[in-house]
Amino acid sequence: MTVSVEKPLLAALREALPDGAVLTADDQLDLHSRDSAPFGEAGRPLAVVRPGTVEQVREVIRAARAHGVPVVPQGARTGLAGAADAVDGCVVLSMVRMNRILEIDPANRLVRCEPGVVTADLAAAVAERGLCYPPDPASWEVCTIGGNIATGAGGLCCVKYGVTADYVLGLTVVLADGEVLRVGRRTVKGVAGYDLTRLFVGSEGTLGVIVEATLALRPPRPPARALLARFPSASDAGEAVAAIVRAGHVPSALELLDRTTTEAISALGHPLFADGGAATLIVASDAPDAAADVHAMAALCRDAKALSVTAAAGEEESAEVLEARRMVLPALKARAATLPGEVTAFIEDVAVPRDRLAELIDRIELIADEYGLYISTVGHAGDGNLHPTVVFDRSDPDAVRRAKEAYDAIMAAGLELGGTITGEHGVGTLKRDWLARELPPRSLRLQRDLKRLLDPEGLLNPGKVLA
Amino acid sequence: MTVSVEKPLLAALREALPDGAVLTADDQLDLHSRDSAPFGEAGRPLAVVRPGTVEQVREVIRAARAHGVPVVPQGARTGLAGAADAVDGCVVLSMVRMNRILEIDPANRLVRCEPGVVTADLAAAVAERGLCYPPDPASWEVCTIGGNIATGAGGLCCVKYGVTADYVLGLTVVLADGEVLRVGRRTVKGVAGYDLTRLFVGSEGTLGVIVEATLALRPPRPPARALLARFPSASDAGEAVAAIVRAGHVPSALELLDRTTTEAISALGHPLFADGGAATLIVASDAPDAAADVHAMAALCRDAKALSVTAAAGEEESAEVLEARRMVLPALKARAATLPGEVTAFIEDVAVPRDRLAELIDRIELIADEYGLYISTVGHAGDGNLHPTVVFDRSDPDAVRRAKEAYDAIMAAGLELGGTITGEHGVGTLKRDWLARELPPRSLRLQRDLKRLLDPEGLLNPGKVLA
Numbered sequence: 014m015t016v017s018v019e020k021p022l023l024a025a026l027r028e029a030l031p032d033g034a035v036l037t038a039d040d041q042l043d044l045h046s047r048d049s050a051p052f053g054e055a056g057r058p059l060a061v062v063r064p065g066t067v068e069q070v071r072e073v074i075r076a077a078r079a080h081g082v083p084v085v086p087q088g089a090r091t092g093l094a095g096a097a098d099a100v101d102g103c104v105v106l107s108m109v110r111m112n113r114i115l116e117i118d119p120a121n122r123l124v125r126c127e128p129g130v131v132t133a134d135l136a137a138a139v140a141e142r143g144l145c146y147p148p149d150p151a152s153w154e155v156c157t158i159g160g161n162i163a164t165g166a167g168g169l170c171c172v173k174y175g176v177t178a179d180y181v182l183g184l185t186v187v188l189a190d191g192e193v194l195r196v197g198r199r200t201v202k203g204v205a206g207y208d209l210t211r212l213f214v215g216s217e218g219t220l221g222v223i224v225e226a227t228l229a230l231r232p233p234r235p236p237a238r239a240l241l242a243r244f245p246s247a248s249d250a251g252e253a254v255a256a257i258v259r260a261g262h263v264p265s266a267l268e269l270l271d272r273t274t275t276e277a278i279s280a281l282g283h284p285l286f287a288d289g290g291a292a293t294l295i296v297a298s299d300a301p302d303a304a305a306d307v308h309a310m311a312a313l314c315r316d317a318k319a320l321s322v323t324a325a326a327g328e329e330e331s332a333e334v335l336e337a338r339r340m341v342l343p344a345l346k347a348r349a350a351t352l353p354g355e356v357t358a359f360i361e362d363v364a365v366p367r368d369r370l371a372e373l374i375d376r377i378e379l380i381a382d383e384y385g386l387y388i389s390t391v392g393h394a395g396d397g398n399l400h401p402t403v404v405f406d407r408s409d410p411d412a413v414r415r416a417k418e419a420y421d422a423i424m425a426a427g428l429e430l431g432g433t434i435t436g437e438h439g440v441g442t443l444k445r446d447w448l449a450r451e452l453p454p455r456s457l458r459l460q461r462d463l464k465r466l467l468d469p470e471g472l473l474n475p476g477k478v479l480a
Numbered sequence: 481m482t483v484s485v486e487k488p489l490l491a492a493l494r495e496a497l498p499d500g501a502v503l504t505a506d507d508q509l510d511l512h513s514r515d516s517a518p519f520g521e522a523g524r525p526l527a528v529v530r531p532g533t534v535e536q537v538r539e540v541i542r543a544a545r546a547h548g549v550p551v552v553p554q555g556a557r558t559g560l561a562g563a564a565d566a567v568d569g570c571v572v573l574s575m576v577r578m579n580r581i582l583e584i585d586p587a588n589r590l591v592r593c594e595p596g597v598v599t600a601d602l603a604a605a606v607a608e609r610g611l612c613y614p615p616d617p618a619s620w621e622v623c624t625i626g627g628n629i630a631t632g633a634g635g636l637c638c639v640k641y642g643v644t645a646d647y648v649l650g651l652t653v654v655l656a657d658g659e660v661l662r663v664g665r666r667t668v669k670g671v672a673g674y675d676l677t678r679l680f681v682g683s684e685g686t687l688g689v690i691v692e693a694t695l696a697l698r699p700p701r702p703p704a705r706a707l708l709a710r711f712p713s714a715s716d717a718g719e720a721v722a723a724i725v726r727a728g729h730v731p732s733a734l735e736l737l738d739r740t741t742t743e744a745i746s747a748l749g750h751p752l753f754a755d756g757g758a759a760t761l762i763v764a765s766d767a768p769d770a771a772a773d774v775h776a777m778a779a780l781c782r783d784a785k786a787l788s789v790t791a792a793a794g795e796e797e798s799a800e801v802l803e804a805r806r807m808v809l810p811a812l813k814a815r816a817a818t819l820p821g822e823v824t825a826f827i828e829d830v831a832v833p834r835d836r837l838a839e840l841i842d843r844i845e846l847i848a849d850e851y852g853l854y855i856s857t858v859g860h861a862g863d864g865n866l867h868p869t870v871v872f873d874r875s876d877p878d879a880v881r882r883a884k885e886a887y888d889a890i891m892a893a894g895l896e897l898g899g900t901i902t903g904e905h906g907v908g909t910l911k912r913d914w915l916a917r918e919l920p921p922r923s924l925r926l927q928r929d930l931k932r933l934l935d936p937e938g939l940l941n942p943g944k945v946l947a
Contacts, residue, residue: 118833119726120835121835171669176669178675179646194926200900200903201639201831201834201862201865202634202831202863202903202904203902204903205900205902205911206907206919206946207682207683207687207927208632208681208682209923209926211675212679220674231730232729259586259587261610261700263699301767301768364667364670366585366587366666366667367588368585395668397667397668397669398668432666433669433672434672435670448672448673453661455659455662456673456676459661463674464674466930478673
């Protein structure tokens with residue numbers, strides 16, 4: 014970046030945005046240079062801008078374009094694939110100030126909001142009106158709706174309630190040329206023309222900047238009942254998952270913890286993990302007959318050789334069981350604290366057909382052995398979506414190398430088992446090369462054609478999703 | 481079409497396809513010249529081809545392209561918007577022979593099939609394996625999966641189970657250049673790259689020809705309980721719908737019949753319609769506690785001034801209530817039989833936000849009066865999706881003119897109430913001009929750009945969706 018571009022662009026941005034909305038201090042540039050991916054190729058932004066209106070977003074994009082400078086949209090930077098990492102000399106377009114809920118419409122069960130709304134805030138606001146916004150990515154207490162949509166985020170309850178994409182009725186998007194595009198609808202159904210809404214969901218800010226969303230809501234979820242079952246092996250737990258699916262249950266959570274995770278939580282002295290075992294299943298039901306549903310699923314777990322099954326008797330016990338799922342991160346942090354160096358936990362994301370899950374867990378255990386790594390795997394078993402978490406010392410170049418190689422090996426295993434390189438975290442920069450291995454050439458070409466159609470100059474979040 | 485094109489193209493098609501797969505007899509050309517839309521601009525095809533393999537589809541597309549001849553894909557021709565109408569001199573690509581179910585995978589709750597499978601056959605085949613494919617367009621006993629996907633078809637149970645689009649996990653598509661594109665996945669979740677699958681759903685054969693689909697399945701639906709309520713006005717019925725939604729019920733069907741329809745069924749002497757009334761609500765629940773659910777919804781209907789409420793006591797009575805919904809077409813046919821001329825019933829499709837439904841029904845009654853037409857309106861009230869059916873004499877030019885004008889007036893009313901010109905029937909040729917009125921200019925431009933990107937020569941189903 015030469016000064017000849019930098020100065021007039023900053024001047025243009027400062028003119029377009031009110032005081033304090035253009036940040037150039039070092040600490041702000043540092044803070045906004047990367048999301049939560051561990052191996053990013055994050056560059057250094059020229060400036061961070063925090064617009065408050067659609068018009069300001071348009072001005073920023075027009076100004077950046079006029080100077081040939083890339084724009085990187087950002088939400089809460091909780092993404093795990095590098096999609097919100099800055100590129101050198103870019104303008105980071107932080108959407109966090111555009112965080113208004115514009116409308117809650119109970120009669121039509123929908124909400125209209127700006128992209129910077131925190132997911133938990135949206136969920137709380139609609140709950141106050143007797144409605145529910147189900148998508149619950151792990152970072153839901155801090156991540157933003159815009160980021161959820163841009164990455165196509167999932168969560169725990171997808172197994173029953175679907176992913177973020179399933180709730181997006183309509184979007185307002187600022188395009189690379191600064192024009193405003195409205196796609197989708199307010200009606201429940203609609204097939205007027207090609208589905209442009211879904212094109213932007215999961216596009217990671219590479220096709221346009223989401224400035225408003227219309228989201229479908231649901232009636233409130235009934236209280237959940239839960240069970241926790243311990244198994245001698247991941248395969249046995251996998252059998253239980255298969256039996257639950259075959260029997261037609263639709264649990265509201267169906268989480269599998271592998272041996273490493275199970276041991277890490279046991280080590281914290283959690284009472285439900287006292288019985289040993291090599292794999293744990295945590296299952297919830299919020300069906301109207303949840304108690305009976307859980308009872309029946311508990312029996313299926315016993316049939317699948319569970320070492321122990323704890324079916325919660327009431328709401329309080331259910332909360333305790335579900336709390337065990339949230340022990341995963343504290344348990345890994347406790348484990349990390351025992352390791353030397355600058356220890357980091359990197360959460361991977363891969364999805365396979367549901368019936369290949371146990372196989373993938375076994376493969377990941379072998380990969381952990383092969384690369385001498387500590388890998389703890391937790392999975393949305395009902396979706397076939399696994400999150401192997403690699404705990405390693407990022408100050409140790411050899412550990413970093415092994416972690417990266419293991420990451421590649423896990424994705425290769427996922428593809429080999431008929432799966433996808435990402436179930437819910439997205440492609441970003443981390444999986445860009447892998448996308449080219451997953452997609453057939455013609456499909457990849459069409460992806461590139463679409464990017465070129467919507468962003469011919471390649472200034473919107475360049476290098477993300479596609480190389 | 482000059483002979484110079486016709487002869488070599490027919491020769492190429494006959495070489496590519498086995499005996500009997502290239503039809504040029506007049507009766508076949510007539511039969512395949514139009515779908516079920518009443519005011520189509522149907523042209524006359526040069527030939528109808530019925531390929532049996534993906535390779536044959538590719539050969540047809542390559543041959544047609546080499547001769548600059550358009551290709552119009554067709555399923556069962558049950559579409560109501562003209563999307564499968566032939567254009568003059570085209571090759572009609574009938575997919576009905578590609579009707580194999582390739583795989584049913586209960587462990588992953590999915591089915592893979594060719595596009596020509598009849599929806600009811602698919603539903604029956606997966607039911608035998610203990611699974612359910614919910615989408616139920618009215619023509620489900622004859623329409624094809626490929627047509628359902630191409631039009632983005634809906635149905636009665638969408639209010640609870642979603643539309644066809646929600647079940648499409650992956651597609652294989654032959655593109656305009658004859659290449660094969662695979663999009664989507666077999667996993668429950670997946671966000672690898674832009675969502676190309678949804679781009680083809682509802683694209684009405686204008687972007688590519690669907691040659692294979694991977695569809696999500698569900699556990700079987702429990703038996704439904706139903707209720708039928710009669711109201712003094714559509715507004716009162718609309719109030720009941722709003723109350724049902726507000727109370728958090730998720731019925732598996734929520735159908736509203738207007739005064740004209742109610743009277744037509746009464747005229748057939750149906751016992752449930754003996755009490756008079758100006759609007760009827762038919763509601764079903766297949767919740768695990770269906771009886772209690774129906775009981776609670778019945779109370780809400782009574783609160784909304786229902787003249788009578790019949791809550792079915794068991795499965796048999798429920799079937800009788802739901803049968804009443806299927807009386808709509810026989811009732812209209814009986815009505816048509818009393819009219820002179822070549823009487824036809826044209827089923828329209830418009831969707832509004834759920835809370836504007838009663839208003840739209842009132843507007844349609846006014847439109848019927850204004851144009852002196854018999855219009856019977858039935859709606860998927862839970863979705864805000866109405867089907868006004870115009871019964872008119874198609875041999876009477878003035879009646880045809882009034883029917884067309886009323887059609888326009890209904891769509892204008894739908895848009896005015898914040899709705900869409902099509903909830904589930906699609907655009908085809910009939911709503912092409914209206915699409916340009918519904919979509920903002922930038923969105924329409926992007927639609928055209930996408931068409932050009934995927935079909936630069938404009939040979940795939942030209943004149944459909946976009947002009």
